[in-house]
Amino acid sequence: MRREAKIALLQLIHVAAWAAYFTISRQVYNGDPSYLVRLAAAETLPTIAGLLGGWLSERYGYRVPLLIGIFEGIGLVLAGIYLGDGSLLLIIMFAASLAWSIAGPQIYAYTLTSSGGRGESLGIATAGATLGYTLGSLAPIPAAVLGGGPILAAMGATVIAVYIALAAMAGPSKPVETAGNGEGPGPLRFTGMIIASALAFTGVEIIGSVYMARLSREVGTTLYSIANAAAGLIGAVARPLAGRLVDEAGSTRVLAATLIAYAAYTLILDKSRGIAMALLWTLPLYPLLELSLVKHASSLAGEAMGTAIVSSSYSITGTILLVAGVLGLSGAPLLALAVSSFLLATTLILAVAPGRWRAGEVPPRGRGERNI
Numbered sequence: 001m002r003r004e005a006k007i008a009l010l011q012l013i014h015v016a017a018w019a020a021y022f023t024i025s026r027q028v029y030n031g032d033p034s035y036l037v038r039l040a041a042a043e044t045l046p047t048i049a050g051l052l053g054g055w056l057s058e059r060y061g062y063r064v065p066l067l068i069g070i071f072e073g074i075g076l077v078l079a080g081i082y083l084g085d086g087s088l089l090l091i092i093m094f095a096a097s098l099a100w101s102i103a104g105p106q107i108y109a110y111t112l113t114s115s116g117g118r119g120e121s122l123g124i125a126t127a128g129a130t131l132g133y134t135l136g137s138l139a140p141i142p143a144a145v146l147g148g149g150p151i152l153a154a155m156g157a158t159v160i161a162v163y164i165a166l167a168a169m170a171g172p173s174k175p176v177e178t179a180g181n182g183e184g185p186g187p188l189r190f191t192g193m194i195i196a197s198a199l200a201f202t203g204v205e206i207i208g209s210v211y212m213a214r215l216s217r218e219v220g221t222t223l224y225s226i227a228n229a230a231a232g233l234i235g236a237v238a239r240p241l242a243g244r245l246v247d248e249a250g251s252t253r254v255l256a257a258t259l260i261a262y263a264a265y266t267l268i269l270d271k272s273r274g275i276a277m278a279l280l281w282t283l284p285l286y287p288l289l290e291l292s293l294v295k296h297a298s299s300l301a302g303e304a305m306g307t308a309i310v311s312s313s314y315s316i317t318g319t320i321l322l323v324a325g326v327l328g329l330s331g332a333p334l335l336a337l338a339v340s341s342f343l344l345a346t347t348l349i350l351a352v353a354p355g356r357w358r359a360g361e362v363p364p365r366g367r368g369e370r371n372i
Helices: 003-028 033-060 063-068 070-081 086-114 119-136 140-146 148-170 186-249 251-271 274-280 285-301 303-312 314-327 332-352
Strands: none
Touching: 003 070, 003 086, 003 119, 003 140, 003 148, 003 186, 033 063, 033 086, 033 186, 033 303, 033 314, 063 070, 063 086, 063 148, 070 086, 070 148, 086 119, 086 148, 086 285, 086 303, 119 186, 119 285, 140 148, 140 186, 186 251, 186 274, 186 285, 186 303, 186 314, 186 332, 251 274, 251 285, 251 332, 285 303, 303 314, 314 332
């Protein structure tokens, strides 16, 4: 079996556990939007530790941060045990997300290293993650019979096994290209990249928390699960194609276009109801956003540190969401925050992109974006 296929299978199991957690937790607390924003903040604030994961990979190899992912699985087990305790759940998910921040992004970095940096290969490997989201999104159906807690605890145990397998696969391998190679992104582009990523994820998290909860109220448990599963299935099919598009068109142009599309999508989603909302939920925008963002960052800062920069930006996202939660934002103000975040991210990406990319020239393979 090709290495990408093995990683895809392990990511399927890994992300299925997180999808189960997200869909079940948002359903359990769908009557409290303010708590959901605080929960999203707890899940995103620790991601600054992603920079530590990148450093560990560059210095000691991928195996070290991947083994830290075992604690992520333990956190998901505890989330299942204490699902009904909102205050304790915030603490548990902060700790689980801290472990994910160190380990999770390095799965992408290892994929880039082992595939020679091809975006299409990354798309194939991460398609497994999207299929995992599809399967995990069905969790509310068995949870209605067995209870959400036991489902999450069992799936958390599988995450522990996944990281053990990934660490064994990676062995002592290290990134081929690192943040120290070449000129690096420079302070202006580094800052612009991390802030733009944070703004993009702010919009995505608002959609994934508040609007996911609203979808569960709009269509009921069965159609809610089907809509999330369909979104994952469509996204899995789209990922290799998205990776190829990013390779051919250039990450900057694809990223900017996707962010603008997300702003329009959020406005339309806010006005939708019932079946129309469920259909909109299945559009595969996120694969384009994630792959173009990871590839763009990796081309500037190296494989391990580039993916770490993208994941670490979630700490800024968490701060924004925490403030929004404390202020009790909902309705139109929360919608405005999501849309403006996407548009500001677009502006930053274009402002700090190298001139030839901003002008629309696609860098030749092996130069500029490094054919990743």
